[in-house]
Amino acid sequence: MSAVATPSPTVPDATGHFGRFGGMFVPETLMAPLRELAAAYESARTDPAFHAELDDLLHNYCGRPTPLYFAQRWTELLGGAKIYLKREDLLHTGAHKINNALGQILLARRLGKKRIIAETGAGQHGVATATVCARFGMECVIYMGKVDMERQALNVVRMRLMGAEVRAVTGGQATLKEAVNEAMRDWVASVDHTHYILGSALGSHPFPMIVRDMQRVIGVEARRQILEKEGRLPDLLVACVGGGSNAIGLFHPFIGDEDVRMVGVEAGGEGIIPERHAARFQGGKLGVLQGTKTWLLANDDGQIELTHSVSAGLDYAAIGPEHAYLHDIGRVEYTYATDAEALAAFKELAHCEGIIPALESSHAMAYVSKIAGSLPKSSLIVVNLSGRGDKDVEQASKFLL
Secondary structure, X not given: OOOXXXXXXXXXXXXXXXXXXXXXXXXXXXHHHHHHHHHHHHHHHOOHHHHHHHHHHHHHOOOOOOOEEEOHHHHHHHOOOEEEEEEHHHOOOOEOHHHHHHHHHHHHHHHOOOEEEXXXXXXXXHHHHHHXXXXXXXXEEEEEEXXXXXXXXXXXXXXXXXXXXXEEEOOOOOOHHHHHHHHHHHHHHXXXXXXXXXXXOOOOOOHXXXXXHHHHHHHHHHHHHHHHHHOOOOOEEEEEOOOOHXXXXXXXXXXXXXXXXXXXXXXEEOOOOOOOOEOOOOOOEEEEEOOEEEEEOEOOOOOEOOOOOOOHHHOOOEOXXXXXXXXXXXXXXXXXXXXXHHHHHHHHHHHHHOOOEOHHHHHHHHHHHHHHHHOOOOOEEEEEEOEEOHHHHHHHHHHHX
16 A cells, blocks of 8 residues: 555535535625635645644644554454554643644634634533633634533533633524534624634535644544554544544545545434434435535424434534535445443443543444454554543443443
């Protein structure tokens, strides 16, 4: 296998489409700022000074590169493929979300915006946004569903400690979808001085592209590290998928490598029962939600269905448009793990490696736990440990202790 991937076929077109997915489905008020953001990003992505500042912050402020850790005891327990963990949990703030938040606040500064808004589910994107706003001295407002605020109380405190205003969203399910709605309403009313740091590879163009590019550092590092450690590319990449930022960040640098299998793991909740899961490829349909055309969970009347996951960060009705495209062309496989499987993996990794994963990441760990023993011992798996589980200990303890 070549050490250099062939060019990715998934760069969006000029209108932000990945095949039949993506696009710009937003109020007219937001078309001009989105085009302004796209132009600013096109300028930044070819500006060596922008990349030098971002790279310096990622290294000295956040702690990149993150290790690629051989999980020896977990590998021995499962008795099959050799398992490596990409340790995004060791980043400043405890998850991959800081990669994107840093890149976007540099764009906001480039645009002359002084106020930042964001949405958050599990709270890690909110924490990352509050962190970079504190670092750059910008006003910060975070929208978070009331249910998620209760599930992720620790992260709410962290955001407020760093000076962010956390606004509770009480409508609908009071989770991530509603938080996005409120953030978008705010942006429509304040777009002249506000930048919206969208947290996942979702929404209107150019956000899916920007977030993907900011998270590609995960896969770029993992590619270099596995070649250094094993002299070849992995056989399998695994990541959890909510909106899909950690997964696309790991997968994208390997898309041109046909021998590398890639699996995204959605939230199976209590099983594939309407309104009790968040696995968009299990009974979902094509539709438009919050700025983008993609796979989503909706009823026969086109109304967005309620979702459920033990993980606040995966509890969302739609998936990023690039993931929908990669599913469409068969390049990435998508499966799901149930709440019970994710909780079991949460406990399993803690017991045998002394690492407590985020409940989001635990869905990816659950898939690895299920299949690693059936693979040859010569196989190599890289799984993205996208965040640490400190925030989830209280929630998980209700089920495990």
